Amino acid sequence: MDVALFIPCYVDQLAPSVGLAALRVLEHVGCRVHYDPRQTCCGQPFINTGATREAARLARAHLALFEKADAVVCPSASCVSTVRHRYAELGLELGPDAQRLCARTFELGEFLVRELDRSELGSRFPHRVALLQSCHGLRELELGHPSERVYATRPEPGVTERLLRAVEGLELVWPERPDECCGFGGAFSVKFPEVSTRMGRDRVRALAATEAEYVTGSDVSCLLHLDGVARREGLGPRPIHLAEILASGLDG
Amino acid sequence: MSARDGVLARVRRAARHEVSHPGAFEPARMDSGWERFASTLHAVGGEPVGPVQSGDLSWALSELCADAGRVVMGPGVAQSLGPGPWEELPEGVSPQSLADVAVALLRGSIGVAENGAVALDGRHAPVRALPYLCERLILLLETSEIVPDMHQAIARMPPDATRFHHFYWISGPSKTADIEQTLVLGAHGPRSLAVVGIRDLQ
Amino acid sequence: MSELLDARAATLLPDGEPLRRHDAAVFDLRRRRDAAVAALPDFEALRTHAQAIKTHTLDYLDAYLERFESQAAAAGAVVHWAEDGAAHNDIVHGLLRERGVRRVVKSKSMLTEECGLNPYLEARDLEVVDTDLGERIVQLGQELPSHIVVPAVHRSRAEIGELFHVHMQTPSGESDPVRLTEYARRDLRPRFLAAEAGITGVNFAIAETGTIVVCTNEGNADLGMSLPPLHIASMGIEKVIPTLADLATFLRLLARSATGQPITAYTSLVTGPRAGGELHIVLVDNGRSRLLANSTHRSSLACIRCGACLNTCPVYRRAGGHAYGQAVAGPIGAVLAPALSSQAEGRRLPLASTLCGSCSAVCPVRIDLHGQLLAWRRTRAHAGAGERVLQRAAAVVLGRAALLRAAGALVRLCWPLLARRWPGNPLGVWLLGRQLPAHPGASFATRYRRLKGSKR
Ligand code: SF4
Numbered sequence: 001m002d003v004a005l006f007i008p009c010y011v012d013q014l015a016p017s018v019g020l021a022a023l024r025v026l027e028h029v030g031c032r033v034h035y036d037p038r039q040t041c042c043g044q045p046f047i048n049t050g051a052t053r054e055a056a057r058l059a060r061a062h063l064a065l066f067e068k069a070d071a072v073v074c075p076s077a078s079c080v081s082t083v084r085h086r087y088a089e090l091g092l093e094l095g096p097d098a099q100r101l102c103a104r105t106f107e108l109g110e111f112l113v114r115e116l117d118r119s120e121l122g123s124r125f126p127h128r129v130a131l132l133q134s135c136h137g138l139r140e141l142e143l144g145h146p147s148e149r150v151y152a153t154r155p156e157p158g159v160t161e162r163l164l165r166a167v168e169g170l171e172l173v174w175p176e177r178p179d180e181c182c183g184f185g186g187a188f189s190v191k192f193p194e195v196s197t198r199m200g201r202d203r204v205r206a207l208a209a210t211e212a213e214y215v216t217g218s219d220v221s222c223l224l225h226l227d228g229v230a231r232r233e234g235l236g237p238r239p240i241h242l243a244e245i246l247a248s249g250l251d252g
Numbered sequence: 253m254s255a256r257d258g259v260l261a262r263v264r265r266a267a268r269h270e271v272s273h274p275g276a277f278e279p280a281r282m283d284s285g286w287e288r289f290a291s292t293l294h295a296v297g298g299e300p301v302g303p304v305q306s307g308d309l310s311w312a313l314s315e316l317c318a319d320a321g322r323v324v325m326g327p328g329v330a331q332s333l334g335p336g337p338w339e340e341l342p343e344g345v346s347p348q349s350l351a352d353v354a355v356a357l358l359r360g361s362i363g364v365a366e367n368g369a370v371a372l373d374g375r376h377a378p379v380r381a382l383p384y385l386c387e388r389l390i391l392l393l394e395t396s397e398i399v400p401d402m403h404q405a406i407a408r409m410p411p412d413a414t415r416f417h418h419f420y421w422i423s424g425p426s427k428t429a430d431i432e433q434t435l436v437l438g439a440h441g442p443r444s445l446a447v448v449g450i451r452d453l454q
Numbered sequence: 455m456s457e458l459l460d461a462r463a464a465t466l467l468p469d470g471e472p473l474r475r476h477d478a479a480v481f482d483l484r485r486r487r488d489a490a491v492a493a494l495p496d497f498e499a500l501r502t503h504a505q506a507i508k509t510h511t512l513d514y515l516d517a518y519l520e521r522f523e524s525q526a527a528a529a530g531a532v533v534h535w536a537e538d539g540a541a542h543n544d545i546v547h548g549l550l551r552e553r554g555v556r557r558v559v560k561s562k563s564m565l566t567e568e569c570g571l572n573p574y575l576e577a578r579d580l581e582v583v584d585t586d587l588g589e590r591i592v593q594l595g596q597e598l599p600s601h602i603v604v605p606a607v608h609r610s611r612a613e614i615g616e617l618f619h620v621h622m623q624t625p626s627g628e629s630d631p632v633r634l635t636e637y638a639r640r641d642l643r644p645r646f647l648a649a650e651a652g653i654t655g656v657n658f659a660i661a662e663t664g665t666i667v668v669c670t671n672e673g674n675a676d677l678g679m680s681l682p683p684l685h686i687a688s689m690g691i692e693k694v695i696p697t698l699a700d701l702a703t704f705l706r707l708l709a710r711s712a713t714g715q716p717i718t719a720y721t722s723l724v725t726g727p728r729a730g731g732e733l734h735i736v737l738v739d740n741g742r743s744r745l746l747a748n749s750t751h752r753s754s755l756a757c758i759r760c761g762a763c764l765n766t767c768p769v770y771r772r773a774g775g776h777a778y779g780q781a782v783a784g785p786i787g788a789v790l791a792p793a794l795s796s797q798a799e800g801r802r803l804p805l806a807s808t809l810c811g812s813c814s815a816v817c818p819v820r821i822d823l824h825g826q827l828l829a830w831r832r833t834r835a836h837a838g839a840g841e842r843v844l845q846r847a848a849a850v851v852l853g854r855a856a857l858l859r860a861a862g863a864l865v866r867l868c869w870p871l872l873a874r875r876w877p878g879n880p881l882g883v884w885l886l887g888r889q890l891p892a893h894p895g896a897s898f899a900t901r902y903r904r905l906k907g908s909k910r
């Protein structure tokens with residue numbers, strides 16, 4: 001299967017290893033991965049602050065760049081949610097092709113599980129790992145089961161959990177309040193730094209209490225924020241992105 | 253233009269007249285037995301009593317009201333009871349004159365299994381403040397009048413229920429958790445609520 | 455910079471013990487809600503149903519208001535209309551003055567908070583006593599409620615004990631909630647008995663029957679509307695629902711979402727005045743009809759004020775209600791403020807959220823709260839000229855790969871400098887409670903080129 005790899009601006013610049021891991025995982029499952037170096041930003045930072053004009057310009061460029069793709073895969077849940085759910089609010093008058101592209105933009109984990117039906121990849125990561133369920137991935141992409149929701153029948157584990165459970169040697173643990181927000185929130189983190197770090201500190205403490213060696217998730221931004229708080233507090237597990245865990249121990 | 257006309261004119265302009273009413277809700281089936289009602293009532297801080305046979309009611313209530321102080325019973329209770337440590341609610345009294353009532357004994361109607369609420373129809377509490385002024389409230393409830401959920405409970409309200417000024421749903425005693433979320437019973441109204449189930453009230 | 459939710463502002467919940475206690479107490483309500491709603495297998499369908507009733511009602515609000523008015527009047531109530539908060543206060547004051555009322559007991563009503571009724575009446579020499587225990591506490595402390603359901607949740611038992619000691623001469627050092635509640639009960643009972651008027655809010659108003667519905671746990675509203683001869687009920691025009699049958703849906707949702715109770719202790723349906731008494735109902739617009747005309751934001755009028763969105767909100771729990779500077783705090787407060795608040799501050803509130811979406815996921819009437827916050831951000835009412843220029847520039851850089859990479863290279867070059875705290879560091883705000891991550895090394899694009907280049 002041909003997939004277009006979307007490495008959002010901040011992953012490209014601040015967490016390149018996550019991009020490499022995603023590439024590795026996709027190639028491992030037999031995808032032909034296309035990466036176009038002209039890609040930049042989906043526009044999330046602008047949508048997040050209501051800068052619609054700027055966001056629309058970036059969104060248009062993004063859609064044009066990936067126009068030919070049958071599926072776009074990205075290791076950042078919030079960027080995926082932006083494309084899938086928020087582009088429609090920008091007044092762009094998306095045609096059927098663009099709408100299809102938005103719908104076929106996937107977070108790495110959901111692409112593997114939902115599109116390829118692959119959760120066992122042969123990864124090996126012999127560590128105690130806590131899961132940070134990032135909000136956009138959880139509530140907008142439904143990569144897990146939000147604690148707010150009532151399910152008539154018990155659902156099967158979420159996408160991220162299924163992938164982690166299939167990793168050899170990995171011991172999955174959950175922090176208390178398993179889906180409380182870490183406090184990043186894009187512009188929020190710098191507009192309200194005090195409250196943002198209060199939230200981050202509480203998450204870091206809850207994660208530290210799990211005695212996990214690593215904390216993982218499907219959104220790089222949350223992990224960077226938590227990493228920043230954890231370093232300042234001198235506490236808590238080390239952040240590692242889902243893609244990096246999945247890429248561990250793959251042969252060849 | 254009056255405030256009324258101004259507000260209504262703006263609302264009329266803004267109202268779209270598009271989406272129709274969704275109709276009745278089909279609730280999931282739930283149990284409506286006394287057991288379930290009683291356990292819910294217990295969970296909300298109330299005391300389920302019984303159910304008792306109507307013949308034993310007088311005796312059961314005497315037990316509940318023993319040494320309580322002033323006990324007042326409302327309409328619809330008296331005929332099922334003999335003499336006891338209670339007085340009938342006098343007619344035409346001011347609510348203030350009931351400020352010292354220790355126990356109010358009133359006839360409830362519909363009971364709701366999902367939330368422990370009992371309906372108190374205005375006709376059975378002609379002095380509106382009585383069930384709130386008393387220290388302890390005792391409601392009588394026929395067990396056959398228990399329904400599973402609030403939808404059925406409201407459907408059971410007598411058609412003229414809203415013509416009698418007030419109609420209460422009461423679930424447990426007065427309570428507050430305004431101080432550090434510590435639950436305290438008896439914030440303003442009754443400190444305790446008992447619901448006496450009756451199997452065959454006449 | 456505005457002081458909303460700002461560390462420098464006195465309104466932000468203090469760090470340490472008060473913060474820990476507030477977060478725990480409020481999150482406990484969320485947990486209780488979870489347990490209560492999990493017991494309803496049809497809970498999600500019930501939310502959808504409630505939303506549908508509200509959508510329909512707002513679509514036909516004119517008709518339902520008129521129906522409510524005529525039914526309430528037929529039952530003997532007097533219905534008044536108020537364009538805004540000032541008009542509402544004026545109507546209430548007029549009713550009290552005409553009857554020579556001096557002492558008023560009031561139960562919880564977010565609408566009267568919104569209108570600032572208490573200070574208005576107090577300035578006119580009326581004694582207004584808030585009778586909900588939480589409201590009484592904030593009244594004694596001369597502050598706004600910090601939560602719509604538990605107004606004094608920001609206060610510790612010791613602080614409340616101290617307030618009672620000062621204002622009600624209770625023993626100094628008393629902090630036991632049971633005893634404090636008992637003192638308040640004893641203090642308030644004679645005030646209920648002596649009051650000449652009772653003011654209450656309205657949770658639901660039933661168009662079909664002209665009935666108002668008041669939900670409380672303490673029973674204070676009931677004493678307030680059944681002891682004095684005059685009962686004034688204040689309600690926003692959005693409180694009306696079509697039928698008695700619809701009430702069941704909302705009653706099943708309200709208390710479960712608020713505190714995890716299956717229903718409030720008291721749900722009182724009042725139709726017309728009691729024998730020998732008067733009932734006046736004041737219908738207040740105060741910006742609501744304008745909101746109704748706003749197709750993006752009208753759904754926020756569906757709110758039933760359960761407080762669930764506050765309880766789940768991680769920002770609210772860490773900031774405290776006073777940090778929002780509004781009568782209604784939390785997500786719904788931030789959604790309503792730009793439309794209903796007179797203060798300019800209110801326009802910045804939609805930024806005070808991480809958009810985690812937990813509020814939307816708990817809301818019993820399915821208001822897309824975080825979507826609403828985002829929509830308010832799109833109005834750009836919060837952004838100053840400087841910010842707009844910066845964003846335009848940022849969009850240019852982020853829009854071109856070459857510029858992005860050049861900027862990235864510059865940042866990586868300056869990394870050690872940016873990672874340190876010094877005055878003027880452009881990343882200073884980030885560094886307030888955080889550090890920068892380890893130096894990321896070359897960008898993904900560069901590494902990709904190396905990787906694929908070497909394979910070729
Ligand atoms: S917005 Fe929804 S969750 Fe928040 S108070 Fe209103 S009804 Fe409750």
